[in-house]
Amino acid sequence: TAKEALSRIAEATDLDTLEALRVEFLGKQGSISGLLKTLGRMSPEERKLEGPRIHGLRESVTEALTERKDALEAAALEARLASETIDLTLPAPEQPVGSVHPVSQVMDELAEIFADMGFAVATGPEIEDDWHNFTALNMPETHPARAMHDTFYFPDHNEAGREMLLRTHTSPVQIRTMLASVKENPGGAPLRIIAPGRVYRSDSDATHTPMFHQIEALVIDRDIHLGHLKWTLETFLKAFFEREDIVLRLRPSYFPFTEPSVEVDVGYTLVDGKRVVGGSQGWMEVLGSGMVNRRVIEFGGLDPDEWQGFAFGVGVDRLAMLKYGMDDLRAFFDGDVRWLSHYGFSA
Ligand code: PHE
Numbered sequence: 243t244a245k246e247a248l249s250r251i252a253e254a255t256d257l258d259t260l261e262a263l264r265v266e267f268l269g270k271q272g273s274i275s276g277l278l279k280t281l282g283r284m285s286p287e288e289r290k291l292e293g294p295r296i297h298g299l300r301e302s303v304t305e306a307l308t309e310r311k312d313a314l315e316a317a318a319l320e321a322r323l324a325s326e327t328i329d330l331t332l333p334a335p336e337q338p339v340g341s342v343h344p345v346s347q348v349m350d351e352l353a354e355i356f357a358d359m360g361f362a363v364a365t366g367p368e369i370e371d372d373w374h375n376f377t378a379l380n381m382p383e384t385h386p387a388r389a390m391h392d393t394f395y396f397p398d399h400n401e402a403g404r405e406m407l408l409r410t411h412t413s414p415v416q417i418r419t420m421l422a423s424v425k426e427n428p429g430g431a432p433l434r435i436i437a438p439g440r441v442y443r444s445d446s447d448a449t450h451t452p453m454f455h456q457i458e459a460l461v462i463d464r465d466i467h468l469g470h471l472k473w474t475l476e477t478f479l480k481a482f483f484e485r486e487d488i489v490l491r492l493r494p495s496y497f498p499f500t501e502p503s504v505e506v507d508v509g510y511t512l513v514d515g516k517r518v519v520g521g522s523q524g525w526m527e528v529l530g531s532g533m534v535n536r537r538v539i540e541f542g543g544l545d546p547d548e549w550q551g552f553a554f555g556v557g558v559d560r561l562a563m564l565k566y567g568m569d570d571l572r573a574f575f576d577g578d579v580r581w582l583s584h585y586g587f588s589a
Pocket of ligand 1: 410411412413497500529530531532553554555556
């Protein structure tokens with residue numbers, strides 16, 4: 243009966259049940275479809291009476307099915323919305339953001355400062371031979387300065403029979419640059435380069451790590467003297483620390499590849515136990531330098547009576563420590579994000 247059909251539709255609790263009911267009543271073999279077919283066999287009078295009744299039944303069942311379907315779909319949507327609530331006022335989950343490491347940052351800053359002064363960037367291999375790392379820098383095999391470098395050696399020699407090692411400084415790039423320049427330019431010079439990179443020594447404490455970073459500078463030209471070196475150092479250190487009041491201390495020193503040699507300290511003041519650049523309460527050694535030794539200019543393939551120059555090697559990690567107030571060099575290479583973010587290098 244009509245009442246029965248409508249109440250079964252009203253009681254359907256899901257869309258599958260509802261679809262089964264639609265097939266049962268209105269499908270090809272459905273009961274209402276069956277009733278409609280009987281109309282053809284009726285007499286006109288009968289049809290006049292039964293026609294509207296059966297069509298009315300089909301209409302009300304169709305309507306009830308649509309209504310129930312809408313209601314079930316709305317309820318399903320309601321339930322989904324309730325379970326997937328997003329509170330837009332909540333803070334977004336933290337996304338870890340990477341950043342430039344302080345050493346890379348300082349390397350970039352230095353490269354930029356020297357680029358402004360007309361220095362090009364040169365490079366050399368970290369796996370070096372002892373000729374470039376020592377001999378050509380005026381440290382023959384028996385030279386005691388070789389022992390001072392705590393060198394990491396490889397067990398095998400190269401094809402030329404040279405001992406192989408991890409470069410102990412960026413100074414071998416001086417030799418490589420001069421030799422390459424002599425090959426490429428008719429005059430061989432002038433030259434004005436920096437060479438940033440990793441260097442290695444078997445050494446480890448709060449201010450030494452077995453791998454650290456240097457930037458080498460080499461200027462070769464006519465009539466170069468110590469005044470040019472001093473001006474260059476002052477200019478780049480003022481630009482790097484972004485202050486005019488930095489104090490430099492130039493100490494006479496010794497390197498086999500420079501004569502005379504000068505070690506350079508930057509003065510600092512202790513503020514709450516932290517080193518702040520400026521003043522002269524304490525000193526931090528940041529670079530070695532000097533006038534390029536005649537013998538080194540010769541090893542580079544240039545005539546030392548025509549060309550003079552100065553060179554220096556900057557400890558990049560030391561500079562970073564001073565600029566950012568860090569006190570343990572080893573932490574630079576621990577990769578601890580908490581340490582990096584403490585110094586403002588990570589989100
Ligand atoms: N190579 C020296 C070092 O590593 C630094 C230096 C470079 C000194 C150039 C003089 C000239 O200690």
